[in-house]
Amino acid sequence: MRPSGRSVRQLRDIRLEPGFAKYAEGSCMARFGHTQVLCTATIEEKVPLFLKKSGTGWITAEYGMLPRSTQTRTDREAARGKQTGRTQEIQRLIGRSLRAVIDLKELGERQIKIDCDVIQADGGTRTTAITGAYVALHQALQGMVQKDLLKQLPLIDQVAAVSCGLYEGRPVLDLDYAEDSTAEADANFVLTGRGGIVEIQATAEQTPFHESDFHALLELAREGVDSLIKLQRKALGI
């Protein structure tokens, strides 16, 4: 029995709300149960140094948590003067995940900055962020097409993410904090609409786990991401 009463292959209540932010070119408030992440996409007409005059664009991401998004208060990174290793890991992951489904040449020499800010954290903030970030990115690109800045969407595929884990010995989908904090293994899967693998990060929390368990987690993740992909399409009206 999971703490939330969900079945092992049941996602939390997912809500994706595009256009949440008034000023951003694209945005999405993404909710996986109590986890809430505000994702925004900002278009900048300049690229990082290493892409100057390459005709190629870039997508980068930043991630942060509000200090009291968590059960006990987390120190504010801006006050500490640096981002933690965890924050850097996550924001690099978000950037890679989105770059895997876009044609950066077609985007042209522009950079899209994705900001994922955790308003409330009940486990799975990075997978919520990736899933919402895709929606924000899509919306921003649609706006560029409407303004004739792009002829068509430079997207190759859709991308979404979900975590799975071994909880009390059983593979379960979409861990919440109560599960995540005691799971024996924790894996994040970033998969595309067409079934490609973008990123797998699987970690044994205490003791190494078996390959068969890993396969079970991957199977759960496929199901979960398929649902998320549909919810993204519904939210975007595509």
Next chain:
Amino acid sequence: MRPSGRSVRQLRDIRLEPGFAKYAEGSCMARFGHTQVLCTATIEEKVPLFLKKSGTGWITAEYGMLPRSTQTRTDREAARGKQTGRTQEIQRLIGRSLRAVIDLKELGERQIKIDCDVIQADGGTRTTAITGAYVALHQALQGMVQKDLLKQLPLIDQVAAVSCGLYEGRPVLDLDYAEDSTAEADANFVLTGRGGIVEIQATAEQTPFHESDFHALLELAREGVDSLIKLQRKALGI
């Protein structure tokens, strides 16, 4: 004529939503028109070094803006590795404002940390923050009374804040961004429920202004804060 169509002495649509954050001891989503600030109060059973063994408590505040809360993206302070002077000014102001209406002796040797995070910025974020922070603080203290950690609320008075300014030569109440960015003078008033002055910060943006103008701004602020104080009471059900 104001850009928003409001009369000179009209506040924006104000909404104060206590309990917005699931995990914080006290919280309030404060909205002044399109400006949205999430305020949380965290109770810590330890005080800063200078108050150790004094029997006296403390209130401190931190302030931040989501990068895309603004019309054009603002760099993330955590990524830049330091807080701007503006951020530090504002968080010091919020802390002072709340300390002015609490009996720190009665609070006992505890610290309350207020976090004010701007979700959307359309002018007046610091006054929105102070007004919402009072609600979050009040709620956190109520919780302590309910748990018998405090015999009664250690609050002496209520506090709220509003900005006024000279816009096209006329004193107006509660500037939004369109007004703020072109106002000749800008003043923030932090006042109490009983009419006391906690803080006044008045600044000429381009040319020095007259004392009579200042008096007009103060009068507008009084009216505005009186309304805010009532809205706080209504939100808190007191």
Next chain:
Amino acid sequence: MRPSGRSVRQLRDIRLEPGFAKYAEGSCMARFGHTQVLCTATIEEKVPLFLKKSGTGWITAEYGMLPRSTQTRTDREAARGKQTGRTQEIQRLIGRSLRAVIDLKELGERQIKIDCDVIQADGGTRTTAITGAYVALHQALQGMVQKDLLKQLPLIDQVAAVSCGLYEGRPVLDLDYAEDSTAEADANFVLTGRGGIVEIQATAEQTPFHESDFHALLELAREGVDSLIKLQRKALGI
């Protein structure tokens, strides 16, 4: 009775010594009683990025305290690796105050950097700094006129500053440290030679104060600044 024996409306012994620094384009050692602030003005033939090709100049300020300017030693900000919020607040205030009395268009695309370094701190360092900084600025601009870099002084008005406060329930002018550290309210007024208000910062230290008290402080400040303006003129020989 004030600790210093002064009457409530009496300034400390004020001394403004232009040309104190051998190398700076403009300078003033400003003394308000035991408080000593060395102010220098440096002219740079380039402006911050946001003013490039605008034809408009800029004035910015930095503030610092020698570690043993204070009664007990204050940590050196350069050693701590960052400036405190208080320092940033003060240097922003000095910059705004001077920009309010200069025509930045007439200055042309140049930046003047004001450095205010506290040699000794007995209260009122920010008001001493502003009063001395005006003298240093004036001297630097005179030098530019003499070298035909400017046709005339681009100054619109004079500016000076003084603090007032409620000390043992009574409004008093120009607080020294003994008063400042126990005052119930503390207000800094930046006013111009022609009577305009540049900045007001009034803060209740413990309990909110009454509007009538505020008016009394403002009246004292007017008198004080009038005297300071005259002393600036005398020091500059204008």
Next chain:
Amino acid sequence: MRPSGRSVRQLRDIRLEPGFAKYAEGSCMARFGHTQVLCTATIEEKVPLFLKKSGTGWITAEYGMLPRSTQTRTDREAARGKQTGRTQEIQRLIGRSLRAVIDLKELGERQIKIDCDVIQADGGTRTTAITGAYVALHQALQGMVQKDLLKQLPLIDQVAAVSCGLYEGRPVLDLDYAEDSTAEADANFVLTGRGGIVEIQATAEQTPFHESDFHALLELAREGVDSLIKLQRKALGI
């Protein structure tokens, strides 16, 4: 054909040299072909704050690259004043990998700090680091047993790591830099002597990859790690 002429399932020339460092409690110079990582283990009789009085120990790791370990010089992190996100990711991974094969309770309230410094970088520095770090750790623990600080080795299993990738469409084992920089997918596998999974990190560099490819990579990794585990045993003489 691989640039190095190796077969697809061939490791580079592996050399593990325990005791390389004169002063460290445990050490290993680990070489995977031209990649060289010096791993040291330092025993400290104190633990991080969160483990004080828990009776439990900890293993943590730090990672760095000599500036000219790379083909073109990489900026020195100490000079830049901060570690990159990549460095933080890698050092967190090394720590987790070692903690997965040790009984921290049995270690007692001590911390072992692992330093992995890249002397030369030709791809696979993180997997070389993990493989060598295990040897350094083992040696340090043996020393503790010899000094009667521990009754027996608190190790549960052995751990080693290898990278695999899709190079020109084919799964290959143990990528060198020439392969790594152009591979379509890159995966790091941290596996134990008994076949458990400690960590999998698989990343599509440009386009998402298929599940069947992932399985091929995992199979290659199993073979590679089995060889590495034997080489560790040989180096340690166990």
Next chain:
Amino acid sequence: MRPSGRSVRQLRDIRLEPGFAKYAEGSCMARFGHTQVLCTATIEEKVPLFLKKSGTGWITAEYGMLPRSTQTRTDREAARGKQTGRTQEIQRLIGRSLRAVIDLKELGERQIKIDCDVIQADGGTRTTAITGAYVALHQALQGMVQKDLLKQLPLIDQVAAVSCGLYEGRPVLDLDYAEDSTAEADANFVLTGRGGIVEIQATAEQTPFHESDFHALLELAREGVDSLIKLQRKALGI
């Protein structure tokens, strides 16, 4: 001919003014010609961690330059967020120089912090700082004897410093900026009243220099320091 018209073995006009700072336990405004350094000594009743419970005291020093102490403005280290290598070299030198003439055991478990702040820089700021710092230290220790915190001065010897250099091929004493900036070699000598060597730092600016030149510089330094030692005694009235 030297730019200043001095003879090769002539010091600049030296002035040592003890008690310059109102609040410090010891202080000295030290002037070597136009170079002015304010030195203060602060007594703290605690020592650095490595001396806790050793019964032994410590002397440490910090050094800084006002931004416009120099001919062209030097960036403020507090604003840049770190001290330059030069600053750190100099403050370490000042600390070592003073520790060489004090009996740290006799001082007891206390730390004396020396602050040397350059008000005006015309060459030789580090030697001016050391010479003035000794006076400030002496004064602070005298105060401790007067308050019966020490039975007697824990000083073993006096210390002073001077720079010499090869200017247009000739050894000269006490370089000013005009000489320093073009000298072929530059050497700082820290010597004691009894003739002991505390520190020698000799540097070829462009081309290596001969041993005979070095001896000539040392001889000049001896004469110079002998004069400085007398001036310190005169200033201190000992």
Next chain:
Amino acid sequence: MRPSGRSVRQLRDIRLEPGFAKYAEGSCMARFGHTQVLCTATIEEKVPLFLKKSGTGWITAEYGMLPRSTQTRTDREAARGKQTGRTQEIQRLIGRSLRAVIDLKELGERQIKIDCDVIQADGGTRTTAITGAYVALHQALQGMVQKDLLKQLPLIDQVAAVSCGLYEGRPVLDLDYAEDSTAEADANFVLTGRGGIVEIQATAEQTPFHESDFHALLELAREGVDSLIKLQRKALGI
């Protein structure tokens, strides 16, 4: 009797291994007994700002220690976020020493970056670094001549360094850690092949020392450096 059994004028076993690093333009693993420093030279086709369009080149150096190069672990500077004063002193010294024997005009508008990384530290790391850095520099310049980037080696002289000290009252050459940590005085000499002085840094550790001792140290250093110069030539095959 020295701890190592060496005679007072005996160097440790010196080994200079050019070409140690696979990727650098020049490199040398320098060993003075157990002290090991890896020196690399990187050629960059751009110069610091102050040399732009001057036609003149530059040499700069960076220095670091592996955390466990020392007997007890030293904190990693990259993790602490800043370089110590000692590190900065040493890297400045290395840069100055090399610049003294090169014709920067002949080098042309290029910068050579020297990295000296201490693999093992048994005293004398800075002198080992300078001696090895010269070899790395020489090798890099030879490579430029071979590629016709330079017509001839722009070197004026050779440079090497050695430390001497007063150990148990006697002057000894080339201190190891056991001596260095208890020596009464410690001096580093940077001398050229033709006998010129580049830098002398002599420091009394506890009590000031006599001029005659200093002369004895200098004489020892001359002998030591003469041997090092020959060993450099042998290693370089010149």
